[in-house]
Amino acid sequence: MKRSTESKTKRDDILEVASRLFYEQGYHQTGVQQIIKEADAAKGTFYTFFKSKEELGVAWLKARHVVWNQWLEDAVKPKRTARAKILAAFDFLESWMGECDFRGCAFLNTLAETPEPDSPLRKQVREHKQGLHDFFRSLVNEHHASLTAAQQEKIATTIFLLFEASIVHMQNFRSDWPLQAAKKQVTTLL
Amino acid sequence: MKRSTESKTKRDDILEVASRLFYEQGYHQTGVQQIIKEADAAKGTFYTFFKSKEELGVAWLKARHVVWNQWLEDAVKPKRTARAKILAAFDFLESWMGECDFRGCAFLNTLAETPEPDSPLRKQVREHKQGLHDFFRSLVNEHHASLTAAQQEKIATTIFLLFEASIVHMQNFRSDWPLQAAKKQVTTLL
Amino acid sequence: MKRSTESKTKRDDILEVASRLFYEQGYHQTGVQQIIKEADAAKGTFYTFFKSKEELGVAWLKARHVVWNQWLEDAVKPKRTARAKILAAFDFLESWMGECDFRGCAFLNTLAETPEPDSPLRKQVREHKQGLHDFFRSLVNEHHASLTAAQQEKIATTIFLLFEASIVHMQNFRSDWPLQAAKKQVTTLL
């Protein structure tokens, strides 16, 4: 029996539960005990699969990276033009925030929780955000193909920053006005 | 012995030490034990002054609000025009980030660490950020006096969001390119 | 101004609050902090009047002794015969138990809480119960004047024990059936 296709392993259970809890409660506020309890696993089982809590944290962010990017891609795929894709990214933000358990960006939250800049967790955060920045950059380059590289970069980064700050302040104020303002501004820039 | 004029009270010691540790390590990662140890205080002394760790957290953010706003005001005061004041705010960000122990924004970090939206900590965060938003709004209103309210609001919020995201990603990437891009964009908007 | 007649001293406040809390929560479960807080007194004030928590405990039991005996006497006084007085004592138990905050006998509870037999608290308990035993003894002697001393003693002690166990098990079962059974038995004995 190949587990990968037919059934979920205990490792998957743990990762799944941890992902939910890390996101909802924060990485440091979530204990290994709670994770294994909700995943119905034993202490030892946990450490069979993960060398440490931090390694689980990294696995979480790696999986989250894939999942979140898929969400973004799914939202953007239907659109034809680069401009429409960028705006669709902001629309995605709106629908994401509509979820009942919106707690902002898992990566930014982890960044804030993790002082040590060289920690494995922080590396995942940087990689993920690098990727998002690149995402906007290539779309802007496509849309504003005639602009200079410096001009393109300014616009791409602006959009990236507006996107990021929208997430943060929707989390903060529990309202979508930051997103609406950002979207308007982005429209102007394109 | 009049403590108010001659010497620091133990309460001040505790708050001072806690402010440093909360900022450097995060609120939840910092234990009461570490605080009192570094403040050279007894357990009981802590709870003579603060009903709970959370209350200390609130005291920290309240003090931080005052201190940080003073930094901003000091940076902005020398400038005459509203436009110059806004740009000076971004310059302040640059010098702030230059500090060896830059760990981003205490308020945004606390936001990320604190899932419960109605927690006293989160209230402090909202108040502080509301104030910063207002700060940019009034300067934009002054500078762009002839624009419609809606246009003013869009610009003010954009600047606010760029400011915020700059902090977050300077913390994330440990580099000032987010700030430079933001500043360029803000210059364009004014 | 004589405080004793005109106004309550802080000492009285403390003793009054402590009496309530000791009875409701138990002696050991009640902290000095809670007492002074509810009595609106300072730490130092507490120790001005009471050398220690234990001394306050003794003061509480001494006062309780007086108050409780007064209750009993008030209940018994209207009756003319010794027999009626004894039965009135059991009736008093019934009305006492009817109080919303009935928590059994302060003295027996303190006995149970206090392992050290020679503690000042335990001494108060013994004195109080000695007095109650004497109370029943003299009434039985009066009622059964013609019996031998040994016979009198057996009856008096039986009544005393039934009285005591009634209190304990009304506290335990939160019902008055122990009292009703005891009263019936006592009626038979007289």
Add this chain to the structure above:
Amino acid sequence: MKRSTESKTKRDDILEVASRLFYEQGYHQTGVQQIIKEADAAKGTFYTFFKSKEELGVAWLKARHVVWNQWLEDAVKPKRTARAKILAAFDFLESWMGECDFRGCAFLNTLAETPEPDSPLRKQVREHKQGLHDFFRSLVNEHHASLTAAQQEKIATTIFLLFEASIVHMQNFRSDWPLQAAKKQVTTLL
């Protein structure tokens, strides 16, 4: 290594030590720290086996219930008649009190220490005492088979109450006179 047959588990150590300390010092006066120290266990080990101190308290009372009932049964078993069994119960009391560390009834002490009537601890107390009441009731019914139910009940409850108060006041006065008086009275009733 099969623990169940060969050696005592740490859980047993903890429960055993706790049982002694809870009885000797009282439930609330005994800290988890002291228990694990005397049981030579780690903090975490304690909470591997018991969800909370209260749960340990309940486990203690449950075990005590079994043990104590066994003592009683052993004392009563040799006797043939119901009457003799009842008197043997009081004799058991006497030998029990002779133990050097007599501290009264664990259940009654816990009752006195625990204000909250619906606490799990209080439930154990009620169950245990219910059982003891039943014990006397069935013996009285057997002995006084010809009496009415009401008469039986009065006698059974009287005996139960005399039994209980004997324990309490042997603990209080550190003497067996309460027991002797109770026994004499019980003899009269049978």
Add this chain to the structure above:
DNA sequence: AATGAATGAGCCTTCATTCAT
């Protein structure tokens, strides 16, 4: 007479991790 800062041991509980089975 009264204040409240200061102490440090102790409260119950959770932490991340190891390891023998």
Add this chain to the structure above:
DNA sequence: CATGAATGAAGGCTCATTCAT
């Protein structure tokens, strides 16, 4: 693979008491 007993430091907080003012 999987279990769960075992560890000991640390979590936030309360305890009874002292003492300088």
